[in-house]
Amino acid sequence: MFVTISEFKMPDVGEGLTEAEILKWFVQPGDTVTDGQVVCEVETAKAAVELPIPFDGVVHELRFAEGTTVDVGQVIISVRTGADADAPAVAAVVAEAAPEAEAAPAARQPVLVGYGVSTASTKRRPRKAAPAAATTAAPVAPALPVVPAPTAPVLNGNGSNGYGGHGQAGAERPLAKPPVRKLAKDLGIDLAAIVPTGDGGVVTREDVHAAATAAAAPQQAAPVSAPAAAAPAPASPAEAGPAAALVAPGARETRIPVKGVRKITAQAMVSSAFTAPHVTEFITLDVTRTMKLVQELKDDPDMAGLRINPLLLIAKAVLIAIRRNPDVNASWDEAAQEIVLKHYVNLGIAAATPRGLIVPNVKDAHAKTLSELSQSLSELVATAREGKTSPSDMQGGTITITNVGVFGVDTGTPILNPGESAILAVGAIKLQPWVHKGKVKARQVTTLALSFDHRLIDGELGSRFLADIAAVLEHPKRLVTWS
Incomplete structure (x- = not known):
């Protein structure tokens, strides 16, 4: 009879992230797990991510409770593996082998994306006696519960039914997607x-x-x-x-820990505001023709099933303006003291989510047709609302659009995403008096605000870029003539 304690460390799930918060454990000590089964959901500074275990066995210990922020490389769960890992007698074997004091922690070894398997180890924390009821919560000290029956059949190949149903057969754990569990x-x-x-x-x-x-x-x-x-x-x-x-009855104050998306957003905005010299320019324009085109596209059979809204045409106008003013699509390399011109556009769209503001981007948006761009934007928004935006979707952006108009706001002075050259704020579209063909008429009017990095974009280039966006939206036939 032999048994090994295998340890799974917090992996780097976001290409360089240093920590993540454990949102939810889907297993408890004594549960049987299989290679690829999702055992927990963590929130990085960018997104919520499900972590699969890379080996088979029986859960021995959960090292951290839900809500704990853990550094990349720290062991978060240990599993009894080996030929007799699920045998009832294994508890006695492990108990006899347990040291009286906790072994010195090994040097931190970050695991790269892909959840590399850590080597077997016998170091353990001091064993503490605990009542059987303790298995209903995530313990910090090791526990040796009676091993239950094997897990229910796998439904999607990785030990998960896609809705968090990772427990044992008969456990009747409610089915719900991770974002819904987080909301609850x-x-x-x-x-x-x-x-x-x-x-x-x-x-x-x-x-x-x-x-x-x-x-x-x-x-x-x-x-x-x-x-x-x-x-x-x-x-x-x-x-x-x-x-x-979190608001308690009668409370005069509420303190909210700053972590996850909000923490990284705050750090990024402070860094951007005090690193890149921001300049913001404004333009107010008549978008009546664009709004008419939006309705016509909604009625077009060739666009059936696609999400058509003003943001789609605004995004297309930005892409056309970038083609006419390619120098705006750049970044500043401080280390090399170089301006890096991008020959592609990863168009960011700011999205408000329960976890905070995130900015996923449409990769290679410059190469997409109007219908392809519509599909990409729809998928981006749907994924963000479900809390399933991956870290890679929020990396590599070049220029961003933030639509503050959905909140009824006329305009704003947006702060650049770090590493990007410009960000366009779109204000509310409202009926306003406007001089049209020599007469004052009610027209659909909005205000655009463009913030840009003055190291990369001077006043002339920024003004031409913003004017081109406005020109396309005032006369949307330029979507064709300038393409």
Whole structure:
């Protein structure tokens, strides 16, 4: 009989990230796991990511509790592997082999993307006696519970059914996607108490919202679309974010840990604001013809099934303006003291999510047709709303669009994403009095604001670029004549 304790370290899931927060464990000590099975969900500074275990065995110890931020390279879970890993007698074998004191930690060895397998190790933390009920929570010290029956059949090849159903057969763990589980956790809602309405018995975001509404209604302290709060709440709990669930009755202050997306966004914005010399220019324009074209495209059979909105044509106008002014699509290499001209456009679209602002980008947007661009933007938005944007989707952007108009805001002075040359803020499109063909008429009007890095773009180039964007939107036939 032999058994080995194999350890799985926090991998670098984002090409250079140094830490991640454990959002949810999908297994507990004593659970049987298989190679490729997702064992936990972590939140990096950029996105939520599910981590698969790279070997078979029985969970021996969860090293960190949910909500803990862990450095890349630290062991997060240990698994009993080997021919007799799942034998009932293994608990006694491991107990006899356990040292009285914790072994000195090994040197930190970051694991690269791909979740490389760490070598077998016998170092363990001091063994602590714990009641059987302790297996219902993520322990910090090792536990040796009775090994349960093997796991249920794999549904998608990696030990997961795609909705977080990673537990043992008969455990009846509610089915829900990781973003929905995160939302429920933020709002303090027990998924097991929710009656699912999704296909196949899956708990949906709407189910969680309904449960939050029902829980808040008896207190009469919040509108039906949000949990109880001391101040007017946003339209939905998802928009309110985790803070909405932290407000205690009668509290005068609430402190929210800055981590994950919000932490990295704050650091990036401070770095950008105090590194790149920002200049912002504005232009107000008549987009009545563009709005008419949006409606015509919606009615066009060739565009059926595609998401057509003003942002699509604004994005296309930006791409055309870049083609006419290629020097705006650049970055500043401080180390080499060089300007790097990009011959491709990875177009970023700022997206507000419950975790904070993220800016995924459409790769090689310059090479896409209008219909292809529409499809890419739709996928980008849908992925962001589900909390499934990957770190790679947020890397390598060259120029960004942020649509503040969806909030009814006229314009703003956006801060550059680090490493990018410009960012365009699009204001609300409103009916306003406008001089058209010598007469004052009600026209669809908006304001654009372009912030750019003055090391890369001087006033003339920035003005021409912004004017070209406006010219295309005022006369959208230029989408064809300037292409």
